[in-house]
Amino acid sequence: MSAQTEQLMAAANRAHAAGQLAEAERLTQQALAFEPKDAGANLLMGVLAGKTGRSDVAFRHLKQVLAVQPASFEANFWLSILHRRAQSLAEAISAAQRAVALRPHDAHGLNNLGMCLMEDKQPAPAAEAFRKAVAVRQDMAPIFHNLGTALYLSGRDKEAAEAFEQALRLAPNSVDSLLNLGQVKISQSKPEEAAKLAERALKMTPQAPAAHLLLASALVEDSRTAEAEKHFRRAVELNPNDAQAQALLGQRYQSLGQFTEANEHLSRSLELEPRQGFAYFAYAFNNRMTNADLPMVERMEALAQESRLAPREMNLLYYGLGRAWESLGNFERSMRFYDEANSGAKALKFGAGAFDREAYARKIDDWIERFDKPFLDANRPAGNPSELPVFIVGMMRSGTTLAEQILSSHPKIGAAGEQRFWPAFQAQMSPFRQRNLTQLTKEGAARYIRHLESIAPRNRRITDKMPSNYESLGVIHMALPNARIIHFKRHPVDTCLSIYLTPNRVPVEFAHDRENITFAYEQYLRLMAHWKSVLPADRFLEVKYEDVVENREFEARRMLEFVGMEWNDAVLHHELNQRNVNTPSLWQVRQPIYRSSVDRWLNFEPWLGSFRKLLNVPA
Numbered sequence: 367m368s369a370q371t372e373q374l375m376a377a378a379n380r381a382h383a384a385g386q387l388a389e390a391e392r393l394t395q396q397a398l399a400f401e402p403k404d405a406g407a408n409l410l411m412g413v414l415a416g417k418t419g420r421s422d423v424a425f426r427h428l429k430q431v432l433a434v435q436p437a438s439f440e441a442n443f444w445l446s447i448l449h450r451r452a453q454s455l456a457e458a459i460s461a462a463q464r465a466v467a468l469r470p471h472d473a474h475g476l477n478n479l480g481m482c483l484m485e486d487k488q489p490a491p492a493a494e495a496f497r498k499a500v501a502v503r504q505d506m507a508p509i510f511h512n513l514g515t516a517l518y519l520s521g522r523d524k525e526a527a528e529a530f531e532q533a534l535r536l537a538p539n540s541v542d543s544l545l546n547l548g549q550v551k552i553s554q555s556k557p558e559e560a561a562k563l564a565e566r567a568l569k570m571t572p573q574a575p576a577a578h579l580l581l582a583s584a585l586v587e588d589s590r591t592a593e594a595e596k597h598f599r600r601a602v603e604l605n606p607n608d609a610q611a612q613a614l615l616g617q618r619y620q621s622l623g624q625f626t627e628a629n630e631h632l633s634r635s636l637e638l639e640p641r642q643g644f645a646y647f648a649y650a651f652n653n654r655m656t657n658a659d660l661p662m663v664e665r666m667e668a669l670a671q672e673s674r675l676a677p678r679e680m681n682l683l684y685y686g687l688g689r690a691w692e693s694l695g696n697f698e699r700s701m702r703f704y705d706e707a708n709s710g711a712k713a714l715k716f717g718a719g720a721f722d723r724e725a726y727a728r729k730i731d732d733w734i735e736r737f738d739k740p741f742l743d744a745n746r747p748a749g750n751p752s753e754l755p756v757f758i759v760g761m762m763r764s765g766t767t768l769a770e771q772i773l774s775s776h777p778k779i780g781a782a783g784e785q786r787f788w789p790a791f792q793a794q795m796s797p798f799r800q801r802n803l804t805q806l807t808k809e810g811a812a813r814y815i816r817h818l819e820s821i822a823p824r825n826r827r828i829t830d831k832m833p834s835n836y837e838s839l840g841v842i843h844m845a846l847p848n849a850r851i852i853h854f855k856r857h858p859v860d861t862c863l864s865i866y867l868t869p870n871r872v873p874v875e876f877a878h879d880r881e882n883i884t885f886a887y888e889q890y891l892r893l894m895a896h897w898k899s900v901l902p903a904d905r906f907l908e909v910k911y912e913d914v915v916e917n918r919e920f921e922a923r924r925m926l927e928f929v930g931m932e933w934n935d936a937v938l939h940h941e942l943n944q945r946n947v948n949t950p951s952l953w954q955v956r957q958p959i960y961r962s963s964v965d966r967w968l969n970f971e972p973w974l975g976s977f978r979k980l981l982n983v984p985a
Contacts, residue, residue, distance in 0.1 A: 371397045375406055387414055405435045413444055421448055439468040443475055446482060455486040466495075473503035480512055487674045489519035500529075507537035511546065518550055519676040521714025526550050541567045541574060548580045555786060555872045557587035575604040579611050586618065589783045589821055594618070609639035617648050628652050641669060643679035647686035647869075655693035663690045670703075681710040685869045692867075692969070701973045704867050711869065712878035721875045721882045729837075730889045737840030739900040748804045749847040750811035754818060756829045756929050759836040760854040761890050762874065763864035765911035769854045770831040771940040772914075772922055776931060780822025785830045787814050788838040811845040827929050836890065839897045843905065850929045851901065853894060856911035858980040859967040862887055866977075880975040887980065912964055 378393035391414045397407040412427035425448060431441040442465040449458035462479040469475050480495035496513035503509065514529035530547035533540060548563035564581035571577060582597035598618050601611045616631030629652060635645040646666050655663065666687050669675065675683060684707035691700035756773065758766045774781035791810050818828045827850075835842065839851060862883045865874075876882035898906060907928045914921045922937045967974065 368400060371400045371404060371407070374400075375404075375410070378407075378410060382410065382414070387418060390414055391418075403430065403434060405431050405438065409438065409440055409444075412441070416444055416448055421452060424448055437468055439465050439472070439475065442468065443478060446478055450478075450482050450485060453485075455482060458482040459486060471502050473499045473506060473509065476502070477506075477509050477512060480516065484512070484516055484519075487676050489516045489676050492516040493520055493522070500532075505536065507533045507540060507543070510536065511540065511543050514543070514546055514550070518546065518553075519678060521677055522717070523550050523553050527554065539570060541571050541577070545574075545576050545580050548584065552580075552583055552587055555587070557584045560584035561588060573604055575601040575608055575611055578604065579608075579614060582618070583614060586621070589785070591621070607638055609635045609642065609645070612638060613642075613645040613648060616645070616652075620648065620652050625652055640665070641675065643669075643675055643681065643683035643686065647682035647689075650686035650689040650693075653693075655690045657694070659690070660694075663687070663694070666690065677710060677714055681707055681714060682869070684710060688867065697969045698972075701970055707869070708866060708878040715873040715878075716875065721879065721886075723882070723885050726876075726886065727889055730893050733837065733840055733893060734896045737844075737896075737900065742840065742843060742900055745804065745807075745844045746847040748808065749843075749845050750808060750815065751848055752811070752815050752846060753848045753850075753930065754815060754826070754828055755846055755849040756827050757835055757839075757842060757849060757851045758829055758831040758833075758854055759839065759851060760833050760856070761836075761861050761865075761887060762833045762870075762877075763868060764833065764856040764861050765854045765914070766831040766833050768911070768914065768940070769852060769909065769925070770829045772918070772937050773827075773829050773925060773929070775936045775940045776926065776934045777936065778826045778934075779929075779931060780818075780825035780828040782818055782821045782828050782830045784832040785817070786832065787817065787830075788832070788835050788842055792838045792841050807841065807845040814846075827931060836894060836897070839901065843901055847905070849905070851897075851906050852925060852928070853898075853906065853908045854911060855908060857965070857967070858887060858983045859974065859977050860963070860965065862977050862980060863967045863970060863974070864963075880977055884976045884980060891983070915964055 374393050374397040378390045378397065381387075381390035381393060390410065394407055394411045394414065397404060398411065401407065408427040408430040412424045412431065415421075415424035415427065424444070428441045428445045428448070431438050432445070435441065442461045446458045446461035446465060449455070449461060459479070459482045462475070462482045465475045466472070466479050476495050476499035480492040480499065483489075483492035483495060493513060493516035496509055496516055499509045500506070500513055510529050510533035514526045514533060517523075517526035517529055527547060527550045530543050530550065533543040534547065537543065544563045544567040548560040548567075551557070551560035551563065561581055561584035564577055564584055567574060567577040568581065578597040578601040582594040582601065585591065585594035585597070595618070598611075598615050601608065602615050605611060612631045612635035616628045616635060619625070619628035619631060629649065632645045632649045632652065636642070636649075639645075646662075646669075649662070650666075653659070666683060670680070670683055670687060673680070684703050688700050688704035688707055691697075691703065756779070758769045758773075760766050770781050770783070773779050787810075791814075818830070822828045836853070842849065843851070862880075865877055865883050866880060870877055876886040898908070907925070909921055909925060919938060923933060926933060926937065967977070
């Protein structure tokens with residue numbers, strides 16, 4: 367390099383560092399006029415052209431650098447960025463990998479590789495690149511944010527939350543990190559925390575559609591649906607072309623039973639972003655697919671065969687295809703996709719972790735041993751006397767949503783949906799080992815009653831249909847001895863098959879493996895037999911789903927009489943109940959009573975596997 371060129375490039379680099387791009391380019395062009403092949407001048411010209419949106423110029427100069435200096439980290443780095451902008455992702459990844467090979471401990475190079483992999487729908491390897499980057503630079507909030515995003519898309523929610531929390535420690539006012547952490551909190555069934563994060567974001571950016579969307583989703587998860595409505599609508603008003611907002615608004619209409627409106631928004635979402643899983647999944651579960659829907663099903667299959675969606679989206683697509691082919695009567699093909707969906711869901715939610723059957727059986731043993739009849743009889747008098755709660759329990763997918771829909775159609779019975787209070791309360795207080803057990807349960811009961819009253823005020827009864835409350839009935843009865851408990855039962859194989867064929871909003875350790883589901887069901891039967899033997903008969907009622915299908919009025923009268931309420935004809939028209947339904951049963955409970963879910967297992971009889979052993983269990 368001549369002295370004159372050297373002087374020009376020194377001045378150009380100073381101008382570039384000061385943000386004076388036009389001056390930097392003028393000086394670089396002068397240097398290139400003297401030495402057209404100078405690597406430093408071509409590199410800076412390529413960077414400047416890239417920063418000012420002239421990709422063709424940038425490519426030309428960067429390739430000139432690599433022609434004489436193929437081991438240039440900077441040239442490979444910027445070439446990767448340009449290819450990523452142009453969505454030439456294979457070339458972008460290749461250049462990024464060359465840059466990382468040249469400087470393995472450069473945080474910016476590793477971060478760029480992660481970004482390329484993310485855009486190529488490869489979140490797992492992207493996460494590893496980001497993890498290496500933060501190991502080098504632990505002070506860069508954007509890289510922790512990128513790591514959290516990749517981990518979340520890979521289904522690693524706990525690690526994702528930790529990464530976003532670190533990003534926020536470094537940059538507390540990052541709206542993007544607040545919103546992404548909020549989305550993770552929803553996935554972790556922590557809607558109150560998600561709502562607080564969304565509210566923080568809205569204080570900083572009141573017109574951000576994503577913040578309104580997150581708050582709406584969190585409020586729905588927290589059973590605050592009336593508050594959620596305006597935020598869903600506001601998100602779509604602010605950005606009508608947001609595919610996610612359209613899909614979530616469609617799901618909101620689903621939860622209200624407005625299926626035509628739901629389809630409009632889901633279809634709009636798919637127009638805006640055809641390469642997704644969520645809207646396809648929601649559409650398939652929102653409709654009984656017919657031959658007229660075959661073009662959509664074919665698009666779904668083509669997308670699945672590409673295998674380029676992020677794991678969460680791919681998993682939803684598989685569930686949607688399973689449901690679509692089931693509606694179309696091709697049960698073998700349907701089960702193939704349901705198997706793929708469960709395999710993916712298990713990997714996403716639990717990784718290599720296994721459901722610990724022995725530990726679960728020991729928990730059942732412990733509850734049976736601790737909550738025997740003498741213990742409950744001794745502690746019952748100290749409980750809260752309220753008759754407000756009605757607990758609807760049972761194995762998941764047994765019909766608890768239908769039971770709540772019927773009861774809450776009564777004008778004096780409110781619905782609280784699935785409240786997580788008692789499982790969390792029981793886990794936090796370790797009730798079997800607390801000396802002040804009576805006082806703790808009193809305080810818990812009082813908090814719970816206040817919570818129910820805030821959800822459905824001015825009602826004489828309020829239902830809580832968290833199915834897994836069957837595990838907590840000892841604590842529940844001790845705290846609220848006058849509360850009614852309705853155990854909703856369904857054919858064992860129909861129940862277990864439905865668990866396998868239905869995506870769950872919250873992680874359930876046993877849900878994605880036939881043998882684990884069968885084992886968990888057997889343990890559930892064992893525990894329910896115990897509760898039936900120790901709870902007072904006037905506080906514990908068993909209702910069969912199939913009996914409700916056969917004779918709805920008779921069973922509705924039984925349930926109303928049991929909870930101490932007078933008859934009302936509204937309970938015969940549960941499909942007209944306009945309350946929010948936020949469970950996988952949201953389509954079914956909006957229909958009149960129908961028989962297609964009875965003996966559903968017959969359609970899948972060749973693929974029952976270990977479910978077959980439950981055929982001889984009394985329903």
